[in-house]
Amino acid sequence: MMKYDRYQELRQESYQMLGQAKDATFELIDSVMTTRNMSCLAELSQ
Numbered sequence: 001m002m003k004y005d006r007y008q009e010l011r012q013e014s015y016q017m018l019g020q021a022k023d024a025t026f027e028l029i030d031s032v033m034t035t036r037n038m039s040c041l042a043e044l045s046q
Helices: 002-017 022-034 041-045
Strands: none
Touching: 002 022
């Protein structure tokens, strides 16, 4: 459970550091981190 708590803490700290479009930026980061076999960011929109 400790790893999960640290993961949540890291996500919260990262979110707070982002600028005005933090929701959209955070969603993009999540997409990049969870997408396999992606060669470019444009593929996320398909």
